[in-house]
Amino acid sequence: MLHIKQLRFSFGANEVLKGVDLDILPGEVVALLGANGSGKTTLLNIIRGVLKPDSGAVILENTVRFAFLPQETPPFEGTAMEFLLESFPEIGRIYRTMTSLPIDSPDYAEAINEFHKLGGFELEAKINARLYKYGFVEEDLKRPYSSFSKGQQRLWAIFRVFLRGANLLLLDEPTNHLDLQMCQKLERVILEYKSKKCSVLLVSHDRLLIDRVADRSYYLKTGTAVSVNGGYSLMLSHLKSDFESRLREAKEIERKIKQLEFEVSRRISWASSKEAKKKFADKVMNKGHIGRKAAKLAKRAKAVQKRTQAMIRELKEKKPFVEKPIEIELPQYEVSSRKVISATGLSFAFGTKTLFRDVNLELYTKDRVGLIGPNGCGKTTLMRCLVGELKPQGELYRNDNVRWKYIPQDVRAFFRTGSLIDNLRVPELDELQLRQALGAAGFRRDKVFQDVGSLSYGELMRAAILKAMLEKIEFLFLDEPTNHLDIESLEILDRLFNAFPGGMFFISHDRHFIATHGDSLYTFEAGNIRLLFEETPVDLTEFSRTIEIISQTSEDVKNEKEK
Template identity: 50%
Template sequence: MLQIKDLSISFDGFEVLRKVNLDLAAGETLALTGANGTGKTSLLRAVAGEITPLEGEILLQKDIAPFFVHQECDTFSGTVKEYLFGAKPEISRIYTELCRSSDPIVYAELINAFNDAGGFELEASISSTINKFGIGIDDLDFPYRNLSHGFKRILSVIRGALSGSKLLLLDEPTNHLDIEMTLKLEEIVSSLSESGVGIIVVSHDRTFIDRVAHKTVYLKRGIAISISGGYSEMLAFLEKDFLSRKKKCVEIDKKIRQLELDVARRKSWSDSREASKRLSSDKGHEGHMAAKLAKRALVVRKRKERLVQQLEQEKPFVEKPITIKIPQYEVPNRKMLNAERISFSYGKKNIFRELSLNVDTNERIGLIGPNGSGKTTLMRCLVGILKPVNGRIYRNDSVDWVFIPQDMTRHFKKKTPFEEISDVGLDEQTTRSHLANIGFRGDRALANAELISCGERMRLAILKAILSRVEFIFMDEPTNHLDIESLEMLDKLLNDFPGGFLFISHDRQFIAEHGEKIFTIEDDGLKSLDYTKDIDIDSFTETKRNLTDSYEQSITRRKSGDSWSEFLQ
């Protein structure tokens, strides 16, 4: 249904995509991944017809009209039903007029037009689709703008499904989704795929890609690498490709050294023949032979120099892998905090009640649960930003700890990454070395800290914490808005961190990788996702299964011996 040939996209002379080729068949889901800024959204916009490529072709099946679900939630002032009617613009227009009409004759005409356009069928489809996927919106007349970001994201995909388009373009639909919502999104995408809808989805959710993608396309430096399968298959391919390129480079370098040695030997021999000619008593025959041999040596030398140049051009590009080296230090195991039966409310609205939690400095704890369940409020209470309405919190302030919030725009006190790290008390060379290890090379180390990406901010915050030798880190959704490269690097940093941490996250791969203990907030307190006879976890069976799948993948990756970030950077 879609074929892209030699697509190139450029902005202000900068080539974002270069000679990209890919295709999509009916019922296939293709995942686009790669670092932020590599052209994923630009590719979707080109397919949707929003931008004109510099060159190349986008060939669509004759009856295909793409439906584009953008990253940003729609700004809409009507009801949920009116928003979903927007899947069919003509029906939406008639419905709007119906709601405004007070003339009985006009109203009757609009009802007929609404029926002829398929309005009643769409209305039935809206209800059945909402029920089918258990979206949890009982009142379709509820104001759309009052919904959470997560509900808005899911409804934008539902609207795409209701449009009847056979090609959906989804730009980071997992943004703002908790685990439960992400599972619903997986169900919707899989159902659409089974019905023959082609889907291109941009996502940084590694588990989501593994579960829904038939193909994965990795974008880097304008080039598209396409493989069959999901994120795990892409990692395996990148590792194999990295090692293959590295091996070929070694082989070519060996050939170049041999040729250069041969060229040097021939030059030395030619020079010696020239010298013997000058010293010879017989300037005729011997001089003639020396000149002839020197000329032949020069021809061979030039030919081998050309071979060296040719081999240099044939060498594949192998980017220097980023290897994270951080100082190791001992973190003694001691009490970090103890929260006893704490509750919090805003006015009359109870956020949580009578929660208890014990945390030691060597523990790694994940706090999960639906959006709005009070996770961030709980963490802000634990670090002392908010005060619970009742209960008691003991925090061991003799432990060196740090809190890294969701919004880090004001987290950094210095102007540049270089100043932030050198503030720890390091010299310039050591500071630059540590920054280079997490991707801040050259002038990037001197960039404005307020303007760097979310992923770069998180890397910088974790690195500074480790270089400051903290013993415990509180992190509120550290994976928000991070691209895959940043997620892999964050995994590596935290795996090497000698202390403990408490984090909030909806990223299943991250939770499985780092959550040695996992808790969720329920009405009657914090509950552990452990299989014990004392804890009822029926409501989390699906989540536990998904986390188990992700955990098994993370174990496999750790056994590989190298950080996957080496193959992504």
């Protein structure tokens, strides 16, 4: 279906892709992984024909019809139906004409006929039949697109791409802005699409989604692509195995180089001693046989030395590059178990709209508690009440003797202006110790002097967690800590949280993060929170299946209310 051979591409002097090979077969879901800036979106743009490669080939079979979902969908003025019909310009044009004319107008009848000839009614029927898969109802089609939440707008954009009838989809971070239930809807739609022998090239930071849907994964790093059969977990295992293999090979080559260098040094010493003997023989015996022999031996020693040095150069060229792994070694501190929050009968409303009521919650410094729920249900509002940014009704005790921090979704608000290193200075650490701590979180060399305003979201989130640990924070309130993070940042963040000795209360839609770091889990339902797990299942499949049942139950309740 799609074959990419030895693809190279540069932005000026920066070579982004250095001979990438990639294949997608019919009915296959292929994941494209890598850090921000590794070339994922660039590769998608080359496939689309937006960018032209420096060399190599992109071969699309004649039967391929592809559709593209960008990372962010631009604003749209019009109804949801008009948004969907943007992929069908002629039908969309007639639809807008029809909806703007009075029913008894002669032009309306003409528009109806043209709409029918273009297949508009069949397309409308197809849209109505598929709406429920994305969590919408027929009435939603008439609502302004801008009136939906960002997550719902993302679902409309995904719906539009799948509606186009393409047999190859290029999806760039489709889970942006999606909540847990929406991610599961996307997962089901992808698997259904795949069952029809259609293919997907998927760029995503949702590790569980990749594990659930990907047949193969490509990992882009330093301009090249590593491929494995399977999803994220298998790729991680392969990269770890590959790292250990290259490390063993590098150590063996280093051992041989040292052995050869020692041999060169020994021969030079030996040749020098022969030269000394030669000079002595010249003086004492007026050259003769001993002098000629010494010269011959010295010449042979130099020839052997040259060959040995050539072997050393060859071994150094053959020695694989082994990137130094990031090791999380930070100043340690103890956190004792103390109450942080006690909330009884908390309620909050914006005007006449009640977001939650009668919420009861207790949090301790050793707790790691997650909160899930649909977008817009009041999760962030509840957290802002707990940290004192909003004033709720009810009783709220917050122990301000506990060292706590709130890291909001807009993590930039957590920092003041200036360089990264200046933002993280604490009295207990000198410059060297601070640089070592920054290195442990993946900030090396000149990166530490960069202005915080120029850092990516993922870098800022890592820096925020590191700052909390350097300040010996005992409890964290986190609102969507994994939003917009690339795969490598997610891995570093996991290790930072594993090293963090305190507790946390977090909002997240990342199933992998919730299952890895949550000891217990609450769900937002009907304006209240309910304990879902006393102990979050480590098994991601079990966890995802449970969430799916809850999501379906919530949808059934919603549908009953609508009826």
